[in-house]
Amino acid sequence: DDRRERNNNRRSQHGPVSGGDIISEQRGAIISETRGGFIGIGTDQRIALMQRYLALFPAASIELLLADREFIxxxxxxxxxxxxxxxxxxxxxxxxLNLANGTTWSFRTLLRRKRVGGTAIWEGRLNGTTGATSQPLRIAAKRLADKQVLIVATNQPEARQALNLYRRRWGIECLFGDAKTRGLNLEDTRIKNPRKLDCLLVVVTLAIIWAYRCATRVMGMKAIPRKTHGRRQKSWFRLGFDSLRQWIINDQPKAASAWSDAAPIRLLIPLHSR
Known part of the structure; x- marks a missing residue:
């Protein structure tokens, strides 16, 4: 759909990162940590994974780290x-949340009378299983139309902006879909050795990047046309993946040039301007 196509276009040049996958804005590198065939999601694994990244790239290469409720x-x-x-x-x-006035409230209580669409902002120390955060965080929350609540914590000055930027995590969900059920079927592998899984993830990463570059080669600066129901004819990944498979069979030089040649730079909206 439209959101997926927009996010696919941004991934290669922007730096939100999520979960067990770390994407550098400047280098497009992905670092993954496997544990017996599963992505490690414990606190120690997350910290170790980020330390591996920081040993290679500066923290300034990360515009924003996005994470779901599993990564708190x-x-x-x-x-x-x-x-x-x-x-x-x-x-x-x-x-x-421990507020500055010394009171402690659950978000469920704080949001009890919040109407759909309105945004609430707080600042305080967030309580976890091992204690509260050492520094106050800014929290933004909104009750959605489906009655769910979106609550986002940030260490940035503008909590409301962080709430809006969190929507970009949808692009990472699309990335997972491209690697798995809607694309390369990563989960079908029977490989269990962590080192071999690491190698497989590298191959999958390169294949996805190649597919995106093929889509850019096909579309240039144009957008994928919409059908009568309003959705795109294909996702950015599907267009590139289908083109890549066709070129590998019928036009290998074109497939190779899609990888090696400079691609047009599509217009993007920087994180700080949102």
Missing amino acids: GAQWMDFLNENNIPFAIRLKEDMT
């Missing part, structure tokens, strides 16, 4: 703060 914790957020890594992390509704 005071120790994790303190680590990000101490290493000057900006983040926007979604929180659970039953978590609690």
Whole structure:
């Protein structure tokens, strides 16, 4: 759809990162940590993964780290703060916040009378299983049309902006779909050896990047046309992936040039201007 196509266009040049996958804005590098065939999501694994990244690239290469409710914790957020890594992390509704006036409230209580569409802003220390964050965080929350609550914690000055930027995480969900059920079927592998899985993830990463470059080769600066129901004819990945497979069979030089030649730079909206 339109959101997917827009996010696919941005991934190669912007730096939101999520979960067990770290995407550098400047280098497009992806670092993954496997544990017996599964992505490691514990606090220690996340910190170790980020330390691997920081050993290769400066923290300034990350515009914003995005994470879902699986990737919370005071120790994790303190680590990000101490290493000057900006983040926007979604929180659970039953978590609690220590406000500056000394009171402690759950987000469920704070949002009890909040209407759909309105945004609430707080600042305080977030409580986790091992204690509260050492530094106050800014929190923005909104009740959505489906009655769910979107709560985002950030170490950046503008909590409302972090709430808006969190929507970019949809692009990362699309990336997972491209690698799995809607594309390369990564989950069908029977490989269990972590080192071999790491190699497979590298191959999948290169294939996805190649598909995106093929789509850019086909479309240039144009957008994918819409059907009568308003959705795009194809996603950016599907267009590129279909083109890549066709070129590999029928026109290998074209497939190779899509990888090696300079691609047109599509117009983007910087994170800081949103």
